[in-house]
Amino acid sequence: MKALLIWAVLLNFYKLPKTGDCASTHDQVLSIQVTTHQQADIVKNISSQYETVLWSPTSPEYIGAHTEVHLFVPANKLGTVTDLLQTHHLTHQVLLDNTEELIEMQTRNESSDPRSSASYYERYHSLEDIYYWINKTAQDYPDMVKVTLIGSSYEKRPLYVLKLSGRQERAEKRAIWIDCGIHAREWISPAFCLWFVQYSLNFYNLNNDITEMLNSMDIYVLPVMNPDGYKYTWTTNRMWRKNRSMSKESNCVGTDLNRNFDANWCTKGASNRPCDEIYCGQFPESEPEAEAVANFLRSHKDSVKLYLSIHSYGQMLLFPYSCSNEEVPNHAELFELVQEAAMKVRRYYRNNYKYGASAKTIYLAPGGSDDWAYNLGIHYSFTFELEDRGRYGFLLPPSLISKACNEALLALKSIALRVIQKTQPQP
Ligand code: 9B3
Ligand code: ZN
Ligand code: ZN
16 A cells, blocks of 8 residues: 555656646757648747757758657747647657756867867867867978968858878879868767868878878868857857858848858758748858858869768768759769768668768758769769767767767778779879
């Protein structure tokens, strides 16, 4: 009898925090299972109100009848949002029950760290710190690193590219381009660029793959393509995606740099409304960040053989087209490359990456940098979506940086070495 009573009490206590009207005191990320078109409309509606931020998919228009939706909900709106979900028979789980704590953990100790220690690469860094790191890296490896200014952001911050070169002189060197940080909140992306540069410089002449890569190709690395947005995620809003340009027609800020390139620009999968997360901008390359990258690639298009853009999250190795359901002429070849890379990641890290043409693997979306680079003539063009699949999403803890970067590095090396073989200059 007594035991029964205790059970009853325990069960009730267990239930208490789960009931819809008892709002959490923390900002949360919910995973919502949509199964009908009517539910899709409800979730689209919720996701454009209540100060929520859609994590996945990127825009309400990508929500369909069978979409798993990841939605950030601020603490003071949780009651309202979960009530609405219940009313419409939408099931949900709490993915993250306290995002403030996670954010705090990712930004702690940042300014006090020794900038050379190995653990430097297992933390996230402020924009100021990354600028310092760029300078320091160039000074420490004067024979292998050159820094070039390729333009500046809307708020006039410099866009620096590191050019990594092996110590072997070769005529007519081919090149690889890697950009990180197109989207501000995808912090693992700049972290990967730093990781990659550090790895390349440390293991040149020690690891065969990286040695071969640097001896046959120059590697251009843009660590933060969207510095204004990145800065904003550190100071004001961790969930920010776009750049920070002001629009003339509206009070909303920011253009999606990955919708601003001239590849079926602003057709289905992008938006012409400045308030939207996938706003395409006023015209192709209207944004100084996109224009700077496009100008650089146009002037290096004969040497650059491999284009790579790093994003998160979702664990995918993608190639063109994203802006059309059409297959590119070398679809089969690109498919083989990502398939092999994903297979290696599965084997060595026991982790699954999806792979394929973007439009079919993720969603139809125009104006992306990889499609544009492909049409420019860089026929090995890829977008990587790094870890994870939604456990932490954009708030991947620092302790998981090394695994995320190592597996992406493995995929990159796999693809790059193949491209080196395939683009061997004919004597
Ligand atoms: C989008 C486009 Cl437009 C592309 N060409 N390649 C990849 C993507 C997916 C990323 C995006 O911008 O939405 C995922 Se964050
Ligand atoms: Zn809180
Ligand atoms: Zn992205």
